[in-house]
Amino acid sequence: MRSRRVRAAASVVASGALVLAMSAAMPATAAPAHGSSFGDPPVIDVSITTDGGFTLPASVRPGLVTFRVTTPETTxxxxxxxxxxxxxxxxxxxxxxxxxxxxxxxxxAAGAHALLEHSTLIGGVVPGAFGAISSTVLMTPGTYYFFDLNDIFIAGLVPRVHTMEARGPIQGLRIPRIDAVALLQTHNHGGEDMHSISIQGDLPANGTFLVVNTADEVHELVFRQVVPGTTDEYLTTYFNAVRDGTPRPPRPWVDIQHGLQAISPGVFAFLKIELPPAPYAAVCLVPSDDTGFAHAYMGMHKIVTLH
Known part of the structure; x- marks a missing residue:
């Protein structure tokens, strides 16, 4: 575990240095010249349905790339x-x-551990019918794959995986303006890993957040609307009951989750949401590579208010 944490920390430092370098390369107030490879990240619009899936271009130029994802479904x-x-x-x-x-x-747990060995997850979007949710990610030259996790739950369907090549000159290096920073963290407390989300409690409902995975496991940042008055202490009680199979208190949920799909250790992404103003639980539902329980069951949740 110690060597994994060292590698994750080094990767985060490298990511932070890259962000600073890109910020210096293109000041936020500067307008890119016509035909310049610098400027705002290109936007790829993705519309997902259960029956039709989605489509993507075969290639994109390396750099920051925004995927703006919508769905007309509540699925x-x-x-x-x-x-x-x-x-x-x-x-x-x-x-x-x-x-x-x-x-x-x-x-x-085995699947979560294998993901660390087999892949670098760059993020993505858990969309909703309220409006577009966007994830701006760094794509260096190479081959990338995208698919809808919902395909896994459709009987008889082989997940529809799309291939995209990042090639050509670098483009889109302007850093999005952000409203908050979210750190996905792992702490060691008494020999036990503790997971947390560090983010301010009051956030804009149409805000943009820089999300950085500083931990040594795969994490996500999704927002799930909760019943007004729900507290983190209540969520802990609720998740403990789910985990232990004991009688559960009333469900705190109003809706399913929306937000940023999973990112690997050391990866960052810019998440732009459009959600109804309300109280939400910011959670990570990725399973632990140690216990197999969702990280939210291990304390990785925080009640926030979207205004």
Missing amino acids: YHGFQGFRTKNGATADQVVADLVEGLSGDTVRA
């Missing part, structure tokens, strides 16, 4: 991007995600 969709590593195939990474979503804690 859960998870637009996830990733790269392979260590000789793994895209099918192996999808299989790892299938294991992680299996609902069996032993399989989920």
Whole structure:
């Protein structure tokens, strides 16, 4: 675990240095020259449905790229991007995600651990019918894969994986203006890993957040609307009951989750939301590679208010 944390910390430092370098390369007030490779990240609009899936261009120029994702459905969709590593195939990474979503804690832990070995998850979007949600991610030259995690739950359907090449001159290096920073963290407390989301409690309902995974496991940042008056203490009680199979208190949820799909250790993304103003739980539902339980069950949740 210690060596993984060292690698994750080094990766985060490198990511932060890259952000600062890009910020210096293109001041926020400067207008890019016509035809310049610098300026605002290109926007790829993605519309997802259960039956039709989605479409993507075959290639994009390297740099920051924004995926603006919508769906007309209230069904859960998870637009996830990733790269392979260590000789793994895209099918192996999808299989790892299938294991992680299996609902069996032993399989989920194995899938979460395999994801670290086989892939770099660059994020994506859990969209909603309220409006577009965007994820701006760094795409260096190479091959990327995208698919909808909802495909995993459709009987008889082989997940529809799209391939995209990042090639050509670098473009879109202007850093989006942000309203808050969210750090996805892991702490060691008495020999036990504790997971947390560090983000301010009052946020704009149409805000943009820089999300950085400073931990040594895969994490996500999704917002799930809760019943007014719900507290983090109540969520802890609720998640403990779900985890332990004991009688549960009343469900705190008003809706399903929306936000940023999973990112690997050391990866950052800019998340822009458009959600109804209300109280929400910011949570990570990715399974732990140790216990197989969702990180939210291990304390990775925070009540926030979107205004």
